[in-house]
Amino acid sequence: MREAAVPGAGGFSPSVADFIALLKPRVMSLVVFTGLAGLIAAPGHIHPVLAGVALLCIAIGAGASGAINMWYDRDIDAGMTRTQDRPLPAGRMDPSSALGFGVTLSVGSVTVMGLGVHWAAAGLLALTIAFYVFVYTMWLKRRTPQNIVIGGAAGAFPPMIGWAAVTGDVSLMPVLLFAIVFFWTPPHFWALALYKAGEYAKVGVPMLPVVAGKAETRRQIVIYSLILVPLTLAPWALGLASAIYGAPAAVLGLVFLAGALRVAVAKTDAAAKGLFAYSILYLFLLFALVIADALLAAPSRGL
Amino acid sequence: MADERNDASDVHKKRRGRNIAMLVALAGLVVLFYVITIVKLGGGN
Structure with missing residues (x-):
């Protein structure tokens, strides 16, 4: 081949x-x-x-x-x-x-x-x-x-x-940033795979919707989203970031969770496409908040 | 015949583009190493 x-x-x-x-x-x-x-x-x-x-x-x-x-x-x-x-x-x-x-x-x-x-x-x-x-x-x-x-x-x-x-x-904060991207990746890619499952199946790549079915993929998207969103708030909870990061991250996370639940409930390609598009924006905004927090709040924490 | 000439000119154009890109990359590397050296000599970490 x-x-x-x-x-x-x-x-x-x-x-x-x-x-x-x-x-x-x-x-x-x-x-x-x-x-x-x-x-x-x-x-x-x-x-x-x-x-x-x-x-x-x-x-x-x-x-x-x-x-x-x-x-x-x-x-x-x-x-x-x-x-x-x-x-x-x-x-x-x-x-x-x-x-x-x-x-x-x-x-x-x-x-x-x-x-x-x-x-x-x-x-x-x-x-x-x-x-x-x-x-x-x-x-x-x-x-x-x-x-x-x-x-x-x-x-x-x-x-x-x-x-x-x-x-x-490497200390705790970069490990948390690593974990955020790590747990963001599965719902991001599986949202794409949900509406591209046919293509992956054609070339023999065992993406989750191909192997376990779309229902299981939707369930996994929700599970990973439920892990991801609290994880994004960990830097705030542990005092490694301020509310400048934490408050908007919480709102963005709730939107992400809503998107994941919509994928699970609506079971449409449109919902999966919506989550995929939002997931990219979500990660960009989260890390923009990390930058904003570091520039605005970290000096006052003595970092 | 005209098609062959067009293909040859296209190949030359692409090769020229690659050569220019290689020149830019090499010149960029020289500048990069020069700047890193100056910064390091100046005590910038």
């Missing part, structure tokens, strides 16, 4: 835009934003230039793992409308170019992070890339409906990397 991705005609001529597409720029923006929140929320000082370098490395590292993911998944990408125009399944790029591009950027981003910012952050970045490529892409994605639950950890690391870039270590 994998060879289906290789076009019959020889001579690939990828454009610069194809290489940029390999980096999954849309995913990158969320990763950079959560990384920035970790950087700003961390106590201590980092030179703005080094903060910029850290974010660049997080972005490039995330993009690089995306490129390796596209190299490995080129066969299944060819079978889904959402992904079939990517450079590899569309036959615009030689697979080995994509792999070389991804590996080079992975090594480069970790090296620059280590030499320029902090080796603790570099270690976490390397762990993130390795987790996404080896644990999620190669091991879990095609084998278990728990693929995105455990694989979601890769997307949860950036705030921790940003924090470590400033402090050189």
Whole structure:
């Protein structure tokens, strides 16, 4: 099946835009934003230039793992409308170019992070890339409906990397930020999978709606949302963030819960699409609140 | 014939784009390492 991705005609001529597409720029923006929140929320000082370098490395590292993911998944990408125009399944790029591009950027981003910012952050970045490529892409994605639950950890690391870039270590707050993204990921992806179940089934990816059915997926979305929303309030409850973060986070969380319950009750694609769209906004706003809290309230807490 | 010429010019255009991108990336890396060095020498962490 994998060879289906290789076009019959020889001579690939990828454009610069194809290489940029390999980096999954849309995913990158969320990763950079959560990384920035970790950087700003961390106590201590980092030179703005080094903060910029850290974010660049997080972005490039995330993009690089995306490129390796596209190299490995080129066969299944060819079978889904959402992904079939990517450079590899569309036959615009030689697979080995994509792999070389991804590996080079992975090594480069970790090296620059280590030499320029902090080796603790570099270690976490390397762990993130390795987790996404080896644990999620190669091991879990095609084998278990728990693929995105455990694989979601890769997307949860950036705030921790940003924090470590400033402090050189990891404490409770970055662990909570990690946990928030980790528990946000399943309801986010399962909402998408609910109305794309047919496509995942076609290419043999065992997403939860394909394996366990839509009813079970809706139940799991509600369960994870019930864990997620209280978790988002933990920084406030533990005194690590003020009401500037906590009060709006509570309101946003209630809206998210309402969306999850609507998915469970209405059982429509429209409800799932609504939750998927809101989930992205929700995470952006949560981390914007983390940033706002760090800038406005943390100085008064002596952080 | 005209199609072949168009294909060749498209390939050249894309190759030129990739070469320019590589030049920009390399120049960017040089600037990045220079700036990091200056910041570190200045005691910025």
